[in-house]
Amino acid sequence: MKQTQNSPxxxxxxxxxxxxxxxxxxxxxxNRSITYVVNQAIKLFLQTKEALK
Structure with a gap:
Protein backbone atom coordinates (compact mmCIF):
# COMPACT_ATOMS: atom_id res chain seq x y z
CA MET A 1 0.00 0.00 0.00
CA LYS A 2 1.55 3.25 -1.12
CA GLN A 3 1.42 6.21 1.22
CA THR A 4 0.29 9.56 -0.07
CA GLN A 5 1.09 13.07 1.08
CA ASN A 6 -2.20 13.00 3.00
CA SER A 7 -1.29 10.01 5.15
CA PRO A 8 -1.86 10.81 8.82
CA ASN A 31 15.75 -4.14 7.04
CA ARG A 32 12.64 -2.06 7.74
CA SER A 33 11.96 1.30 9.33
CA ILE A 34 10.76 1.72 12.90
CA THR A 35 7.62 3.25 11.41
CA TYR A 36 6.94 0.07 9.45
CA VAL A 37 7.42 -2.12 12.54
CA VAL A 38 5.16 0.11 14.66
CA ASN A 39 2.47 0.10 11.96
CA GLN A 40 2.59 -3.71 11.81
CA ALA A 41 2.23 -3.84 15.60
CA ILE A 42 -0.79 -1.52 15.43
CA LYS A 43 -2.42 -3.73 12.77
CA LEU A 44 -1.88 -6.82 14.92
CA PHE A 45 -3.29 -5.02 17.97
CA LEU A 46 -6.40 -3.95 16.05
CA GLN A 47 -6.91 -7.47 14.63
CA THR A 48 -6.72 -8.87 18.15
CA LYS A 49 -9.25 -6.35 19.46
CA GLU A 50 -11.62 -7.07 16.57
CA ALA A 51 -11.37 -10.82 17.20
CA LEU A 52 -12.45 -10.30 20.82
CA LYS A 53 -15.73 -8.59 19.83
Whole structure:
Protein backbone atom coordinates (compact mmCIF):
# COMPACT_ATOMS: atom_id res chain seq x y z
CA MET A 1 0.00 0.00 0.00
CA LYS A 2 1.55 3.25 -1.12
CA GLN A 3 1.42 6.21 1.22
CA THR A 4 0.29 9.56 -0.07
CA GLN A 5 1.09 13.07 1.08
CA ASN A 6 -2.20 13.00 3.00
CA SER A 7 -1.29 10.01 5.15
CA PRO A 8 -1.86 10.81 8.82
CA UNK A 9 1.28 11.23 10.86
CA UNK A 10 1.76 10.66 14.55
CA UNK A 11 4.76 11.34 16.73
CA UNK A 12 5.30 8.42 19.09
CA UNK A 13 6.96 8.50 22.48
CA UNK A 14 8.13 5.19 23.92
CA UNK A 15 7.40 4.88 27.64
CA UNK A 16 10.36 2.54 28.08
CA UNK A 17 13.73 3.04 26.39
CA UNK A 18 14.28 -0.74 26.31
CA UNK A 19 11.07 -1.11 24.24
CA UNK A 20 12.42 1.47 21.80
CA UNK A 21 15.71 -0.41 21.51
CA UNK A 22 13.89 -3.71 20.90
CA UNK A 23 11.75 -2.19 18.14
CA UNK A 24 14.81 -0.54 16.62
CA UNK A 25 16.72 -3.85 16.66
CA UNK A 26 13.79 -5.68 15.01
CA UNK A 27 13.57 -2.99 12.33
CA UNK A 28 17.29 -3.27 11.61
CA UNK A 29 17.18 -7.09 11.48
CA UNK A 30 14.26 -7.02 9.04
CA ASN A 31 15.75 -4.14 7.04
CA ARG A 32 12.64 -2.06 7.74
CA SER A 33 11.96 1.30 9.33
CA ILE A 34 10.76 1.72 12.90
CA THR A 35 7.62 3.25 11.41
CA TYR A 36 6.94 0.07 9.45
CA VAL A 37 7.42 -2.12 12.54
CA VAL A 38 5.16 0.11 14.66
CA ASN A 39 2.47 0.10 11.96
CA GLN A 40 2.59 -3.71 11.81
CA ALA A 41 2.23 -3.84 15.60
CA ILE A 42 -0.79 -1.52 15.43
CA LYS A 43 -2.42 -3.73 12.77
CA LEU A 44 -1.88 -6.82 14.92
CA PHE A 45 -3.29 -5.02 17.97
CA LEU A 46 -6.40 -3.95 16.05
CA GLN A 47 -6.91 -7.47 14.63
CA THR A 48 -6.72 -8.87 18.15
CA LYS A 49 -9.25 -6.35 19.46
CA GLU A 50 -11.62 -7.07 16.57
CA ALA A 51 -11.37 -10.82 17.20
CA LEU A 52 -12.45 -10.30 20.82
CA LYS A 53 -15.73 -8.59 19.83
Missing amino acids: QFKIRFFDESDHQKVKRIAEQE
